[in-house]
Amino acid sequence: MFGKSSKINEFRLWGLLFTLFGMGLMILGTAGIVFWGQAGKVFAAIFMVIGMIAMLASVGIYFWAGMLSTSAIILNCPECGRHTKMLGKTDRCMYCKTKLTLDPAQATDLDDEDKEEIEEVKRTQPQS
Template sequence: MFGKSSKINEFRLWGLLFTLFGMGLMILGTAGIVFWGQAGKVFAAIFMVIGMIAMLVSVAVYFWAGMLSTSATILICPECNRHTKILGKTDRCMYCKTKLTLDPKQATDLGDDESASEEVGQPQT
């Protein structure tokens, strides 16, 4: 969605957005009771249900991101020298946003004296 973040962090961001959206809808629904009294109860019930669905979607997104995180390849970022997780063949560092790849054909900044595995980081076992 926003482009300059790792894939796992993007999934977590979507989970956070769904959480905030759901909570906002539930608060808005509760405001219907305050401002409209008895007529606002139907308004509140509708917005509470929609907000709860958004909250459940956020739980599903967070669960999915957690499951992806457990199977992600861990490597050392060549820029910041921190352990980071990578999904797929290309991703970004979770900390410094450096583009990383496991495919030597996609690595662009290879010097003559460096091998492809030194540039993209060593996968940890």
């Protein structure tokens, strides 16, 4: 993906990019009719179809992001205090971009007590 953003916002960004790309292609295709007259109709038809496919892809991406959003874990960001949604084991806050995790083994800023608990869990788990 692009970088420092939450996963849901990344999906929404891809949906927006496909929407803009599809609309741009359809506008470019319509410009073919204006500048090339009769010969531009084929150009316009091709670009309209490709633009529609891009628009349908954006609808699919937005639908997928919406479905992921309904099953996401909602938590309070420790940095900004706002409600944010988290997908997977690690994600970023939707507002302040702070790294979030529910897995203590992946957390970087731990107290001594938390580190001891992690070591104890590692010792009790069978080695594979």
